[in-house]
Amino acid sequence: MDMLGPLQLKIMNYLWDGHAPQTAQDIADYLNERGSKHVTSTITTVLLSLEKRKLVYRQRNGHAYVYESFSGGRTEYRLAVLHYIIHDVYESHAGLLYANLSQILEPEKWATSQSHS
Helix, strand or coil: CCCCCHHHHHHHEEEECCCCCCCCCHHHHHHHHHHCCCCCCHHHHHHHHHHHCCCCCEEECEEEEEECCCHHHHHHHHHHHHHHHHHHHHCCCCHHHHHHHHHCCHHHHHHHHHHCC
């Protein structure tokens, strides 16, 4: 499973949230308004990488390209990540997966059980 990096995920979440079609400049502006500092050329490079992975597609719009995500992309990506985690990382050991998830989702319960051991 080829996981998305932090910048790739920010871009994909923006597109998956329905902000499409968008140019690389539009995406850079959006991210920069939220504290990320990325030049348009960096965003373009990431978008081309995402296009190669079949997560986005582009169309020419005047002098620029606009990018959109494929429909169902977020759900399909999440399912692929879960499949990877369950079958490859945890080797289908549901009990261990559940125990680790409970540590994350219910840390206070886990801390209490550890202090009684």
